[in-house]
Amino acid sequence: MKIKKFILRTMNMRMKSPFKTSFGSVQDKLFLIVEAYDDQGNCGYGECDAFEAPWYTEETVATCHHMLQDFMLPTLLTEAIHHPSDVRELLAVYRRNSMAKAAVETAIWDLYAKRVGKPLYEVIGGVRQAIDVGVSIGLQPMTEMLYQKIDAALGNGAKRVKVKIKPGNDLALVATIRERYPDLPLMVDANSAYTLKDMEHLKKFDPYNLLMMEQPLGADDILDHAMLQKQLNTPICLDESICSLKDAQTAIALNACKIFNVKIARVGGIEEARLIHEEASRADLQLWGGGMLEAGIGRAHSVALTTLQNFTLPADTSGSSHYFDEDLISPEVVVVNGEIHLPSQPGIGYSINEEAYEKYTIKKIEIEV
Ligand SMILES: O=C(O)CCC(=O)C1=CC=C[C@@H](O)[C@@H]1C(=O)O
Numbered sequence: 001m002k003i004k005k006f007i008l009r010t011m012n013m014r015m016k017s018p019f020k021t022s023f024g025s026v027q028d029k030l031f032l033i034v035e036a037y038d039d040q041g042n043c044g045y046g047e048c049d050a051f052e053a054p055w056y057t058e059e060t061v062a063t064c065h066h067m068l069q070d071f072m073l074p075t076l077l078t079e080a081i082h083h084p085s086d087v088r089e090l091l092a093v094y095r096r097n098s099m100a101k102a103a104v105e106t107a108i109w110d111l112y113a114k115r116v117g118k119p120l121y122e123v124i125g126g127v128r129q130a131i132d133v134g135v136s137i138g139l140q141p142m143t144e145m146l147y148q149k150i151d152a153a154l155g156n157g158a159k160r161v162k163v164k165i166k167p168g169n170d171l172a173l174v175a176t177i178r179e180r181y182p183d184l185p186l187m188v189d190a191n192s193a194y195t196l197k198d199m200e201h202l203k204k205f206d207p208y209n210l211l212m213m214e215q216p217l218g219a220d221d222i223l224d225h226a227m228l229q230k231q232l233n234t235p236i237c238l239d240e241s242i243c244s245l246k247d248a249q250t251a252i253a254l255n256a257c258k259i260f261n262v263k264i265a266r267v268g269g270i271e272e273a274r275l276i277h278e279e280a281s282r283a284d285l286q287l288w289g290g291g292m293l294e295a296g297i298g299r300a301h302s303v304a305l306t307t308l309q310n311f312t313l314p315a316d317t318s319g320s321s322h323y324f325d326e327d328l329i330s331p332e333v334v335v336v337n338g339e340i341h342l343p344s345q346p347g348i349g350y351s352i353n354e355e356a357y358e359k360y361t362i363k364k365i366e367i368e369v
């Protein structure tokens with residue numbers, strides 16, 4: 001497969017409401033899209049999940065634009081790509097920069113699946129045609145608003161609810177939710193807001209029967225999580241700490257957690273995610289698909305990944321309308337009774353909504369051989 005040309009778009013879409021975590025808030029979502037064209041006129045799409053500021057990982061929209069434009073896309077135009085799984089090796093010369101890598105790698109997977117005329121989820125080895133999903137609810141200014149969001153999610157069949165916590169807005173919040181929803185499948189995500197000094201405090205979450213506690217400690221830590229997991233009954237799920245297969249192997253070896261949240265962007269692509277999935281399956285760790293407030297293209301890739309065998313827990317991938325008034329794809333991703341059904345068309349299986357796509361494009365560059 002020879003890539004003839006890439007188009008790199010910068011998009012700007014406003015989310016319905018701000019999404020607030022322990023480290024920041026997003027409402028105007030600036031992001032990139034990579035289009036990869038082959039010599040037969042096929043086009044594959046990939047979304048870059050980096051945010052405008054480096055608060056989730058060190059990457060930003062600007063660093064990804066630079067890495068893609070100046071390094072990664074020119075490299076991939078000069079190399080023969082036999083299979084999308086080659087891209088991981090071809091880009092390994094560039095250290096880290098996982099979100100930039102994932103943006104182009106996912107575009108090439110979509111392109112390949114379209115060339116062979118199969119849905120992406122089948123091409124990557126997916127085993128199910130529908131995935132279970134929950135919702136992720138950001139920090140709310142008032143508990144009433146949180147209840148409204150939980151009720152709306154349950155009304156839509158959400159299979160579990162994740163709430164964000166931070167020091168000072170955590171235990172009492174969980175206690176209130178539990179009192180009102182005693183049987184709710186509930187989990188919390190701290191986005192690295194605590195340290196081992198909070199061990200005694202974190203143990204106090206155990207009686208609330210949480211599905212898991214996501215990333216309580218340092219974004220670059222695995223060791224402290226292992227010490228914490230020894231003391232907690234609540235399963236720990238690692239998100240920010242797992243950026244590669246190597247990190248996954250370390251976490252497994254140290255028993256640092258029981259669950260991984262897998263995001264294609266954070267680990268540098270679908271191939272790395274598949275390797276993490278294999279490793280986790282061997283160690284009996286459970287997996288689920290994380291979300292990055294993506295628009296439709298990124299959402300479609302993550303839905304496809306979630307069809308792999310060991311993604312047994314509900315994903316964060318909510319429907320397009322959860323975050324946006326209008327999406328870039330047609331049809332939009334929809335959740336029915338807490339499930340997303342996989343489209344059967346080749347590639348990501350969704351078409352581009354050309355009108356919306358052009359409307360939200362604020363910059364476009366072409367890179368050719
Ligand atoms: O619905 C989604 O796309 C998931 C939202 C979500 O929880 C997150 C998105 C982006 C960064 C983080 O704040 C966070 C997470 O930690 O999983």
Ligand SMILES: [Mg+2]
Binds near residue numbers: 189214239
């Ligand atoms: Mg998280």
